[in-house]
Amino acid sequence: AQSVTQPDIHITVSEGASLELRCNYSYGATPYLFWYVQSPGQGLQLLLKYFSGDTLVQGIKGFEAEFKRSQSSFNLRKPSVHWSDAAEYFCAVGAIHTGGFKTIFGAGTRLFVKA
Amino acid sequence: NAGVTQTPKFQVLKTGQSMTLQCAQDMNHNSMYWYRQDPGMGLRLIYYSASEGTTDKGEVPNGYNVSRLNKREFSLRLESAAPSQTSVYFCASSDWGRETQYFGPGTRLLVL
Numbered sequence: 001a002q003s004v005t006q007p008d009i010h011i012t013v014s015e016g017a018s019l020e021l022r023c024n025y026s027y028g029a030t031p032y033l034f035w036y037v038q039s040p041g042q043g044l045q046l047l048l049k050y051f052s053g054d055t056l057v058q059g060i061k062g063f064e065a066e067f068k069r070s071q072s073s074f075n076l077r078k079p080s081v082h083w084s085d086a087a088e089y090f091c092a093v094g095a096i097h098t099g100g101f102k103t104i105f106g107a108g109t110r111l112f113v114k115a
Numbered sequence: 116n117a118g119v120t121q122t123p124k125f126q127v128l129k130t131g132q133s134m135t136l137q138c139a140q141d142m143n144h145n146s147m148y149w150y151r152q153d154p155g156m157g158l159r160l161i162y163y164s165a166s167e168g169t170t171d172k173g174e175v176p177n178g179y180n181v182s183r184l185n186k187r188e189f190s191l192r193l194e195s196a197a198p199s200q201t202s203v204y205f206c207a208s209s210d211w212g213r214e215t216q217y218f219g220p221g222t223r224l225l226v227l
Contacts, residue, residue, distance in 0.1 A: 009155070038227075042207055043119070043218030054184075070180070090157060100146060100165030101209075103216060105157040 002027045002108035003091050012112040013081050021076040023091030025098050032094035033074045034103070035065055039087045047089075050074065061085070086113045116141055119219035121206050127225045128196045136191040136222050138206030146209045147189035148216065149173075151202040156204065164189055173195060196226045 003026040013019050025031055036044040048059025055067040065076045074091060077085050087109045094103040122137045140147065145166045150158040150173075160173030162181040170181050170184040178200060180192045183220075193200060203223050 004157075041220075043220050044216075045218070046215045049215060100163060100169075100171065101211075102160065102163070102169075103148075104174075105150075106157075107155055107157040 002031070002095055002102070002104045004091050004093050004104055006084065006089075006091055006106035007036050008109045009107070010110040010112065012114060014114050015083050016080050019076075019081045019085070019111070021089050021091075021111070023074045023076065023077045023106060025074060025091070025093040027093055027105060029095070029097060030069075032101075032103075033065075033067060034092040034094065035059065035063070035074070035076050036090045036092060036105075037061075037087050038090065038108075047076070074080050081111075082114055083113045083115065086111055118142065119206055119208055119217050121204075121219035121222050123222060124220070125223045125225075125226065126183060129227055132196050133192065133194050134196065134224075135193075136206075136224075137188070137203055138219060139188045140188065140206075140208040140210060140217070141187065142210075142217065143186070144208035144210050144217070145186070146211065147183065148207040148209075149179075149189070149191045150205045150207065151175065151200075152205060152221075153202050161204075162192065193224075196224075198226045200224065201226045204214075 005024045035047040091106040119140045148163040149161040164170045164183040167186045206219040208217045
């Protein structure tokens, strides 16, 4: 069965500092991996996704993530955080099942940015 | 394009009341989903519809029913609301179920 773990419930970083949000997944085959961001009171928006190919993927807003099969990880990074990045971030793993495609979301990591 | 729209934005119910949450998408997507979001638990799939005319249970279907009215619309019904159904409900859609999911703004439901 698919599962996703985001070990950090919340993280605080200073504006301009680098950021890494951790994500570990469990799935037997190569999964479809996603990072979504949710601003307060809003729905989720896709940051980036990995299906195959280059294991370092670039997303919107300057984010990137690296797929490491040996570690079952898909960590999200940003070299310099802006105050507007404060939000909740969700890692997700998708897979094809009988009847369709299902996506399982992690519990989320809330990012706080301090001036 | 409006994307994914949900109505209502906010609702208060008493225990035992019923209501239907509406969702519509204008992106011609085949697949639609209903999730609930609770603090510390991320999003959990309630029901999904891989294509028009089909629906399937997700992770937490108990107490809910769905209708895929047509390709655009996917509604979620609570027949007899319970306080445990207090949550934020998100509808999403995707093309053929393999790609990015596009989310609506959510419905905040409070059951007293």
